[in-house]
Amino acid sequence: MKNYAKITPEGTKDLLFEDCLANRTVSDMLGNVFSGRGFHEVLTPALEFYDLFEEDVSGIPMESMYKMSDEKGRLMVMRADSTLPIARMVSTRLQNADKPLRLYYNQRVYRNHLGLTGRSNEVMEAGVELIGAKGKRADLEVMSTAIEALSACVPDFRIELGHAGFFRALAGKLPVSPRKREKIRFYIESKNYSALNSTLDKLPQSPYVDIIRRLPRLFGGIEVLDEACRLCDDEQALSTLDYVRDIYNSLSKFGLGSRLIIDLGLVQRNDYYSSIVFSGYVIGSGEPVLIGGRYDNLLDKFDAPAPAIGFGINVDALSKVMLSRSSIPPIPKTEVLVHSEEGWEMTAIQYTKTLLQAHINAENSVFETLDEALAYARKKGIRKLTVVGEEIRTMNTEVQS
């Protein structure tokens, strides 16, 4: 049998030094924003029962989840998303807690993507969920947290707004089966204009068909809403447009200008989201770095109905972008190597600690001899060597700076 002891599984990797620091820095930055806005951190298990992530509820394809069985033969999955476990937690342990609940998380999620495409199967995700509150204030609270979180990391992000109810209202007017409707939704999601057109051409023509035909192109500034309003006379659909306009106007107070965009073709996981949806993009990342929306029906599945809204940020993608732009502070270099003479080991450890407390980057030498310590310091570019014995003397290692 082939031995795989020396390779990591497809889509996973070790994070070393600056990568690790970048990841941690971004996690901390986001965590600070979230807790600063009054959200409290939770962690959920990496293993859950498959039932929690059933495709009908989660919208996550069964093939893309890591599965295994427990000792009773029950099907388990590696956490494929954080919102569902949090919904489970809220409906059980927090069922009697005062609402709204303001929760945040920062943990890994696992998806089994198609091999050899360069996609990560293990992704660090940080996000918030506001559960038990509905309406404009709740939406603005969460979306402004999203904007604040991205602002803390990258200045040039874009936020995109849509509404799951818009497509639902229009698609409800089409004389098609749910399966066909799902197909149409998929063509809009993938902006597949030609397939969408050929499907719609076969339907009896109506104003609803016309506007669905335009849907993948309905993204851009506020003018998109004007165009959609002109094309549409369905009351329900119009009310979703009014709501998007209301949110857009409120959020535009952040001064994002053209970085706040509207995309009425944002129909991802449309059965999961119930109202406003949004995502965030950053130059340098080929996929959205933030995805969120209102999911008022999800908690029903756990017999604990409650309105809810949340978003998740791809910490890995964001830290990769920040690292490539040098916006992560570098790992500080060791300035002093502390070496002890025989019998002075504990004093040296104490002395190193004193230096560190004085914000001097020091490292305690673990070498047997002074020569070895000196050679190490030179190789690593450490400029000073302090020898601790009867007396403490510091020498220059004569490293070129």
Add this chain to the structure above:
Amino acid sequence: MKPLRIALTKGRLEKDTVGLLKQAGYDCSAVEDKGRKLILPIGSGEIEVVLAKAADVITYVENGVCDLGVVGKDTIMENGRSFYEILDLGFGKCRFALAGKKDCDFYAGYNEKTIATKYPNVTRGFFEGKGMDIRIIKIEGSVELAPLLGLADAIVDIVETGSTLKENGLVIIEDNVAPISARLIANTASLKLRKSEIEALADKMEKERAKSK
């Protein structure tokens, strides 16, 4: 501003696309005598062309290292993942077809049928739609050989005129598996971040395509 990077499928789709871009008024001389270079500027440097194999076009676009790509619908159907398909370019037309040996009733009997193809995903999808459980064998080269050698009952392949099939004694059993043509695809984030540039280019290409129809 970084140039808009567009990946073209090497060969005929590349030529047709360059033709379209030329008609649209872009200076394509760098692509026309490219030598061995794989990244080439066109126009006055606002667009950069990358030449790649069909499936790689999808990979580059999906990962966001190229903003746009031109690739056949056949490749999209076989490898399709997450990107936007924004324009049917109308050239590179052909179709997927199911073909088998002459004088053989493919659908007769309850035996499991074996299909040879370069497109296992398309094939699986097609037969799933028919409620047929089949066995697929992936072939890299001339698929027509498989039924002749007795390895498969039929093949699923792209067909343009059907002459290769005819010369080898194969007949088309069904040719409505799917129509194929070249598509303009876009990276999900690029379309959002560089909307106006991409839409302007797509509009120009669409206009020229309509003219040459």
